[in-house]
Amino acid sequence: MIRLTARLVPATTGPAHVIIHAGDAEPCGVLTMAPDAAAELVARIEAGELGPTVVTPEAAAHVLHHLGETGGIEPCPVERHLVAMLFAADREHTLRIATVYPAYAVAVMIATHQEGGIRILQDAARQALVPVGQGGGA
Template sequence: MIHITARLHQDDNGAAHVAIYATDPDHAASSEPSPFPCGVLTMSPAAGAELVARVQAGESEQTITPEQAAHVLWHFDATGGMEPGSFTQALITTIASADRTNMLRMAAIYPGYVGACNLAQNHEDGIRVLQGLARQMLVPAPQDGGEHRG
């Protein structure tokens, strides 16, 4: 699992700079974040503080949505895939062909797609896991008290 951390720094002009750090304990000698950020974003102090809080709360942890799973399955020509739009197709192609350093950089912004590509490419049962996630798109949500009405 890729871990993402963020640190907030404010400059003399009042702008916030959020440094994004990503580590992949499965492929690194240490589980400590790199001393060098994989990205720096400049924003208002309030927006920077909100982003850091969201990262610290784990909101950007690798969570793969059913739609992301279906898009990645389509890319790998697997059953259960759904064709994404042209931007998402290019994004998945880029992620799937990226080296570890660039994949970690993209994980800071697109954790679900990076996680799904990682499953498809590096885990024996990754396609099966993604197919299970993608199937969730086909299950109708329960209505009125949690019962499904067929």
């Protein structure tokens, strides 16, 4: 799984920047916001208050499916709409969605903003043992 971390770049005047990292790779996104909001976001991410801050195999596979890439697994209708909404969302709405669905938001950020992001998601998706609806079982 890929862990999400954030670093605050304070500004002496005006907005601050939050640099988002996925795993140990280069930054996958930079958010610009009010200094107090930026500090709070970084603190909440680092404290784990926003829920899991990793890309799950399922989120990675669903994002790959949306992009038509190898390793994708078709999501249920709700998750399909969630992924499409994240690809269409502006920064503010992406942050709002990320408070509830962090794994999906990070997966979309990796796919769209990180060099080699598709490969990273394919590696994460391979960790899924049995895709939903495609396994044996009870």
